[in-house]
Amino acid sequence: MSDTNREVRLDKWLWAARFYKTRSIARDMIDGGKVQVDGQRGRPAKAIKVGMLVTLRQGHDLREVEVLAVSDQRGGAPQAATLYRETDASISAREQAAANRRLVSSGPDHRPDKKDRRAIDKFRRNQL
Numbered sequence: 001m002s003d004t005n006r007e008v009r010l011d012k013w014l015w016a017a018r019f020y021k022t023r024s025i026a027r028d029m030i031d032g033g034k035v036q037v038d039g040q041r042g043r044p045a046k047a048i049k050v051g052m053l054v055t056l057r058q059g060h061d062l063r064e065v066e067v068l069a070v071s072d073q074r075g076g077a078p079q080a081a082t083l084y085r086e087t088d089a090s091i092s093a094r095e096q097a098a099a100n101r102r103l104v105s106s107g108p109d110h111r112p113d114k115k116d117r118r119a120i121d122k123f124r125r126n127q128l
Contacts (some may be wrong), residue, residue, distance in 0.1 A: 007047035008070040010037065010054075016071045018080040019056060019063075029056070054084070060101065064090035100127065 008016070011026040014035070020026040027044045029035055034057040035042040048054070052067045065084040074080070104123070112120060 006070060007049055008072045009044060010035065010042050010046040010048050011044040012072040013048045013067070013070060013083070014054075014056070016074045016080065017065075017083045018074070018077060019058060053087075060097065061094050062090070062097075063094065 011023050011030060014020050014026040014029075015023045020029060026035075030042045030044050033041055036055040037046055037048070038053050039055075042054075048067055048070055050067055050069060053064065054067060055062065055064045057063075064087045066087065067083070068085055069083050071083055
């Protein structure tokens with residue numbers, strides 16, 4: 001399924017690694033600037049090699065993964081998980097963001113007044 005010496009298109013690799021359901025969605029995310037390769041904006045035809053660092057957005061989550069193997073065939077989830085390793089910093093950042101979303105979603109029982117809106121705006125500015 002995978003070979004460490006070859007190169008695969010970025011959109012195919014994202015699809016094969018099961019980050020996105022279809023290649024067209026992967027291509028749209030790349031074109032929309034949601035995917036970076038080694039700190040630079042990606043292109044769908046960018047050649048992915050072992051050792052590259054891919055940063056991508058999935059919904060609310062920002063993931064940073066290291067490419068361990070390349071493949072252009074989509075397999076099962078256990079096989080797809082062998083293609084990459086998520087960095088420790090990325091895991092902790094995603095967990096922190098999830099905890100923050102849980103706190104924000106368990107809001108008050110009333111509509112926010114002016115003071116509440118200012119507090120919400122201040123909180124959101126600090127998260128960026």
